[in-house]
Amino acid sequence: MQAIDVLRGQLRQAHDVLEFAIEGFTHEQLHATFPNSTLQAPGVIYLHAVTCEDFYLSENLNTGPLIYTSQGWAEKLGIDIGNGYLTPEWCATVRIDNLPLLREYAQAVYAASDAHLATLTPEDLDQMLDFYGEMRLGDFIGRIMVWHISEHGGEVAAYKGLYGMQGLPY
Amino acid sequence: MQAVDVLRTQLHAAHGGMAFACQNLTSEQLHHKFPGATIQAMMPIYVHLVANEDYLVNTMLAGKPTVWESGWCNRLNLDVTESFLSDGWAAKVRVDDLAMFQQYAQDVYTASDAYLDTLTPDDLDRMIDLPNGAQIPLGTFLALVIAGHAMMHAAELSTMAGLHGAQGSPF
Numbered sequence A: 001m002q003a004i005d006v007l008r009g010q011l012r013q014a015h016d017v018l019e020f021a022i023e024g025f026t027h028e029q030l031h032a033t034f035p036n037s038t039l040q041a042p043g044v045i046y047l048h049a050v051t052c053e054d055f056y057l058s059e060n061l062n063t064g065p066l067i068y069t070s071q072g073w074a075e076k077l078g079i080d081i082g083n084g085y086l087t088p089e090w091c092a093t094v095r096i097d098n099l100p101l102l103r104e105y106a107q108a109v110y111a112a113s114d115a116h117l118a119t120l121t122p123e124d125l126d127q128m129l130d131f132y133g134e135m136r137l138g139d140f141i142g143r144i145m146v147w148h149i150s151e152h153g154g155e156v157a158a159y160k161g162l163y164g165m166q167g168l169p170y
Numbered sequence B: 001m002q003a004v005d006v007l008r009t010q011l012h013a014a015h016g017g018m019a020f021a022c023q024n025l026t027s028e029q030l031h032h033k034f035p036g037a038t039i040q041a042m043m044p045i046y047v048h049l050v051a052n053e054d055y056l057v058n059t060m061l062a063g064k065p066t067v068w069e070s071g072w073c074n075r076l077n078l079d080v081t082e083s084f085l086s087d088g089w090a091a092k093v094r095v096d097d098l099a100m101f102q103q104y105a106q107d108v109y110t111a112s113d114a115y116l117d118t119l120t121p122d123d124l125d126r127m128i129d130l131p132n133g134a135q136i137p138l139g140t141f142l143a144l145v146i147a148g149h150a151m152m153h154a155a156e157l158s159t160m161a162g163l164h165g166a167q168g169s170p171f
Helices: A003-022 A027-031 A042-060 A073-077 A088-093 A099-117 A137-162 B003-022 B042-061 B087-092 B098-117 B138-163
Strands: A128-130 A134-136 B127-129 B135-137
Touching: A003 A042, A003 A099, A003 A137, A003 B003, A003 B138, A027 A042, A042 A099, A042 A137, A073 A099, A128 A137, A134 A137, A137 B003, A137 B138, B003 B042, B003 B098, B003 B138, B042 B098, B042 B138, B127 B138, B135 B138
Parallel strands: none
Antiparallel strands: A128 A134, B127 B135
């Protein structure tokens, strides 16, 4: 088993968890935060997780322009995706009125990630890239891309549990 | 880069994330279950994660006693025999000495590192038996069940920390 097999499997699992997690919220719950919490709303977290993966592909893995802008999703969804950070100011502006369409965009991002990872060789994973300091490409995929989606998938799943729905099933 | 390097790095990150989420919270917050929620309090989730890693790595994969059985069972007054986060089990979990629990956790993490150090790339392709009768490659089990499980629950802990007004996920 090669490292890239581990990374592709984990990224797929993380996508599956995030997609499982985002199902079942009402429109109000998607946009609601808890009093005195530092955590943003689940819909905003979901949007951030998906758009960040798009940014990672475009800016860090150099796969081309953002899928969001280059494949028509910006016009279809009409959401300002900001610069990739969950700032309170940006979060306050986010409004998700068509979650199914947003999830179609997410599928396009996930497919692009898997297609790109499928092209990588073991030697590629040892190449260095700059992301707040130098790191190997394999570490970037494992510690940033996979971790980021897993982290936010867990957060959205936790929100489901807080609203009395089934969160992580294990 | 070897597959085992990926797994080791991710486990370290998940272990660090769990400790980070629980720092600076009161014992009451760590044991608080939000009203109407199906998600358990932070401490049962933390215990569940560490005890599961202990059992899965040391007993299921390495065929040895757990770190818990090797001495910690006499020092921490906990029931770690349940694999699932049931309401009944979670309600009984009480950790009054977080620092001591984290010493146990550290011993579990050290044992996990030692186990990963023994693995070759070929070992990761070896099929292992799951309790439900299915078989999967060892590498898949380590990636999706052990590391994946740790990452997801670490995320739950950071969520709960954020809900208590502390710093959750920093990114």
